Amino acid sequence: MDATLIVYALNLSAIYALMAIGISLLWSSIGMMNMAHGATFAVAGYGALVIGDAVLPGIESALRGSDLLPFIRLAVLLSAGVGTGAVFGGIIYLLAFLPIHDKANFAVRGLIVTLAINLATVQLLLWWFGPRQKALPAIFGMGRLEVFGIPVRYDQAVTITATVILLGVVLAWLRTSRKGLEIRAMMQNPEGAALSGISARRTALPIMAVTGAMAGAAAVLLSQTVFVSPGAGAMPLIKGMIIALLGGLGSVPGAAAAAVLIGFLEAITGVIPFLGQRMVLLVQFGFIILVLILRPRGIGGLLDETRK
Amino acid sequence: MTAILQISDLSAGYGPLRVLHEINLSVARGERLAIVGLNGHGKTTLFRAITHLVGWQQGSILFDGTQIGGTRSLGEGRRTPGIVRLGVAMTPQGDAIFPGLTVRQHLDCGAWSRRAWKERARRREMIFDLFPPLRKLENTTVGTLSGGERRMVSVGRALMTEARLYLIDEPSLGLAPIISQRVVAALREIDVRDGAMIVAEQNVSLLDGQVDRMIGMHAGRLRGDVGHVELG
Numbered sequence: 001m002d003a004t005l006i007v008y009a010l011n012l013s014a015i016y017a018l019m020a021i022g023i024s025l026l027w028s029s030i031g032m033m034n035m036a037h038g039a040t041f042a043v044a045g046y047g048a049l050v051i052g053d054a055v056l057p058g059i060e061s062a063l064r065g066s067d068l069l070p071f072i073r074l075a076v077l078l079s080a081g082v083g084t085g086a087v088f089g090g091i092i093y094l095l096a097f098l099p100i101h102d103k104a105n106f107a108v109r110g111l112i113v114t115l116a117i118n119l120a121t122v123q124l125l126l127w128w129f130g131p132r133q134k135a136l137p138a139i140f141g142m143g144r145l146e147v148f149g150i151p152v153r154y155d156q157a158v159t160i161t162a163t164v165i166l167l168g169v170v171l172a173w174l175r176t177s178r179k180g181l182e183i184r185a186m187m188q189n190p191e192g193a194a195l196s197g198i199s200a201r202r203t204a205l206p207i208m209a210v211t212g213a214m215a216g217a218a219a220v221l222l223s224q225t226v227f228v229s230p231g232a233g234a235m236p237l238i239k240g241m242i243i244a245l246l247g248g249l250g251s252v253p254g255a256a257a258a259a260v261l262i263g264f265l266e267a268i269t270g271v272i273p274f275l276g277q278r279m280v281l282l283v284q285f286g287f288i289i290l291v292l293i294l295r296p297r298g299i300g301g302l303l304d305e306t307r308k
Numbered sequence: 309m310t311a312i313l314q315i316s317d318l319s320a321g322y323g324p325l326r327v328l329h330e331i332n333l334s335v336a337r338g339e340r341l342a343i344v345g346l347n348g349h350g351k352t353t354l355f356r357a358i359t360h361l362v363g364w365q366q367g368s369i370l371f372d373g374t375q376i377g378g379t380r381s382l383g384e385g386r387r388t389p390g391i392v393r394l395g396v397a398m399t400p401q402g403d404a405i406f407p408g409l410t411v412r413q414h415l416d417c418g419a420w421s422r423r424a425w426k427e428r429a430r431r432r433e434m435i436f437d438l439f440p441p442l443r444k445l446e447n448t449t450v451g452t453l454s455g456g457e458r459r460m461v462s463v464g465r466a467l468m469t470e471a472r473l474y475l476i477d478e479p480s481l482g483l484a485p486i487i488s489q490r491v492v493a494a495l496r497e498i499d500v501r502d503g504a505m506i507v508a509e510q511n512v513s514l515l516d517g518q519v520d521r522m523i524g525m526h527a528g529r530l531r532g533d534v535g536h537v538e539l540g
Contacts, residue, residue, distance in 0.1 A: 102386040178416075178425065181409075185417045188406040191361065194388035195398050196465065197420030 003150035005267050011156040013263025014163035018218035019240025020247065020255040021167065022211035028187045028250030030204045031107055032097060036114040037215055037240060038233030039121035040088045044216030045136070045228035046129060047084025048077045052137055055080075073139045074158060077220050085216020089208040092117060097204050118237075125230035133227035136220065155224035166217055170210060171252065179206055187250065239284075246288050248300020257299060262288075311370075312337045312504045313358075313473060318367035318377065320357040327353040329528045330367070335473075335504045342507045342515045345525035351508035352401050354525070355475045359398050360387045371396065372472060393420065395503070397471035399462045401478050407451030411442055414450050414461055418468030428468070435464040438494050456487035463491060472503035480511050492518055 019037065026034045055076055063069055096113040100106060139158065144151045174180035182203050186193040190200070218236060219228075226232065243262050247254030262284060269275050269283045292298065313335040320328040327350045335341055343351050356362045358369055358376070363384060369377030376391050392398075397418075406414055415435055419428045436443040439460040445453065450461055459479065466474065476495060480488035488511070496518055498505060509515055515522070524531040 102384070181413055181416060184409065184413075185406050188408050191385065191388075192400065192405055193417070194361070194385045195359065195392060195400060196417045197389050197392040197469075198417070199389040200385075 004152075005271060007150060007152050007156055007160075009264040009267035010260075011159050011263075012266055013260045014160050015218050015222050015236070016239055016243050016263055017167065017256050017259035018163055018214045018221075019236050020243035020259050021170075021252055022214040023240050024244040024247060024250055024252060024255040025207060026211050027244070029183050029207050030097065030101070030186070030200065031190075032101075032110040032114070033107065033241075034092065034096075034114050034211070035111060035237070036092050036096070036117040036121065037211070038237030039118040040085050040092070040212050040215040041219045041233035041236050042125055042228075042230055043088045043121060044081040044085035044212075045219040045223050045232055046125060047216070048081040048220045048223070049134055049136055049228050051080035051084075052077050056137055070139055070154075073137060077136060077139065078162065078217060081216040081220035082213045083216070085219070086209040086213040088216075089210075089212020090205065092212070093205050093208040097208065098201065101200060101204070118233075122230050122233070129230065131230065133229040135227055136223045139224060155221075159221040159224070162217065162221060166214065167256070170214065173210075174252075179203070183207055242285070242288050246291055246298050248298030251298070251300025254298055254300025261299075310337055311335060312339075312372050313506075314368075314370040315358075315377075316368045316370075318354075318357060318365065318369060320353055320362045320365035320367075322363035327362075327528050328357060328365075331528075331530055333523070333530060335506065337504060338501050339504045339521060340500060340507070340519040341504065342509055342519040342522045343525050343530075344509055344512050344515070344522055346510060349525050350528040351525050352477055353528075355398060355477050355506075355508060358473075358475065359391050359396060361385055395470075395472035396475065397466040397469070397473070398475040399466045399477060399479075401481065405450055405458060405462055405465075408449060410447050410449055411453075411461055412446045415464055415468055418465035421469045424469040431468050435467060438467070438497060439464060439490075456483050456491075459483060459487075459491055460494075463494065467498065470499075474498060474500065474503070474505040476505065476507045478508055478510070480509060480514055485514075488514055 019041070023034060023037055026032050056073060059072060059076070060069065063072070092114065096110055096117060100109050100113065103109060139155065143154050145154065145157060146152070147157070174183060182193065182198045185196060185198055186200065186203055194200070219232070222236070239262070243258045244255050246262070247256070247258035265284060265287060266280050269280050270277050275283060311334045313333070315331055315333040318328055318331040319326060331354065343354065345351055353362055357365045360376075360380070361384060364380060365377070366379040367377055368375065371394060374394060376387075376394065406417065409417070412432065415432050416428055419425045419431060424431060436446075441457060442460055442464065445457060450458060453461065463476070463479070466476075479491045479495060483491065492514055495505070495507065507515065507519065512522070
C-alpha cells in the first residue's frame, strides 16, 4: 500500500468519524436516531456557501496577495459551516426533541420526525437554491505539500488536521466540563441522572448543537473535493449511521475505530483492479453486515471497560 | 411540628397494574421514618411515585407546602429533575449508578446546586470521612467496585447536595451484615433537623433504634404505625 493511499484513507476516515461520532453520541445520550443529520450536513454546506459569498470577496480585495489569505478563507468557511450546523442542530432539538422526548416510544417517534425533517429540508434547499451543484471557494487550491516525503494535497492535510483538532476538543469537553459530566451520566443511566437533578431537556440542547457543528465541519471539509448540493447529505448520513452501528452505537472510541476501518476499506477497495470504485459500497456494506452477524454489538464492546 | 411531607390518597402503578392503593402518610419535620415490608409490596413504588418515576399516579403529594403530586399518565421522569431540585434526594434500589464514571465524578454528579458544585471538593472530603473505604478508590471506575462500595457511592451521591427529604431505598439489599450496619450508621449521621428521612427496608432488626417511627407496608397499603420498636 503506498503512502498517498494511506493519506486518502485517513481523509475519508476523518469525514466519516465526524459524522459517525455525532450520530453515536446523540443515540447514547438522548436516545434519538437523528435521521436529519444528513440535512444538517447539506444545510451547513449551503450556510458556508452563502456566508462565504457574502464575506470573502471583501476580505480578498483587502488582503490581496497576502500569505494569510488561505487561512482566513478556511477560518471563515469552517466557522460558517460549524455555526450553521450548530444552529440547525438547535432547530432539530426544538422540532423533534422537545415536544416528544417524554412520550412513549420516543426512539421510534424521534426517528420518524427527524426523517420528516430531513426530507422537508432537502426539498426546501431544492426550492430555494435549485438542483444545481455549487462549489465552495477553494481554500488552498490544488497544490501539494510534502510530509515526511509523502505528497499530501492541501485539502487532505487540512481535513485530517482539522478533524483531529475538532474531535480532540469535543472529547476534552466531554471529559472535563460539567456539562460533559452530565452528558456522560445521562448516557450511562438516564434514571440515575434524573435523580441527580440532571434535566434531559437542558442537556440535549448542547449535545444537539455540538453534533450539528461536527456535521457542519464535515460538510465544509468534504466540499473541497465534492460539490454542495441539496441531496449531498444522504451518503454521509447513511455511511455515518452504519459506521456508528459498526462501532457499537454509543461508543465514541468504537465509532472512531470503525471510521478508520471503513475509510481504509474504501481506499483499498478502490485500487483493487477487479473491484474498483463502483464496488466500494457493496464491499463496505457486506463487511459491516458480516461484522454485525459475528458481533451484534459492534466493535465498541471490545473497547469499553464496563458496559451493562 | 409541621409536616414536611403530606401524602393523601396516592395511587400509582405501571400500565394496568395498580401497586399503591390510596396511601395516606404524613412525615413530620426532623423525623426518621422507616417503611418496612416484604419484597414487591410497594415500598420502592412509593418512592418512585414521590419522584415521578412510575408509569402513572394520582393523588396529592405535598412537599413542604409545594404540590408535587397530581394525576399523570405519561411522561415518566419528566419532572424528576425538578423534584430533585426542590430538595428530594433519593438513592435508588440496587445500584442504579453510572458504571463508567469514577467515584469522584460520580459524587460530583450529585452536587447539582450551584453552591454544592463550588464546594464539591470539600463535600467529597465529607463523604470520604463518612465512608473511609471510598477515599483510596477516588479515581476507580464505579463499575469495578464491590456491592458495598457501590452502595456507599450511591448514598454519598445523594448527600453531596443538602436535601430536605432523603429517600433511602433498601440500604442493606445484597450487602454483608457488617457492611449494612456501617451504611445504616452513616445514615444516622445525616442531619435531618430541617427535613426528614424515609428508609425502606426489609430487615427490621437492622433499623432497630436507628429510626423514630416504623410503618409496615403490605400489598400496596400502609399497615399499622408501629412506632418505636425494640426487638430482642
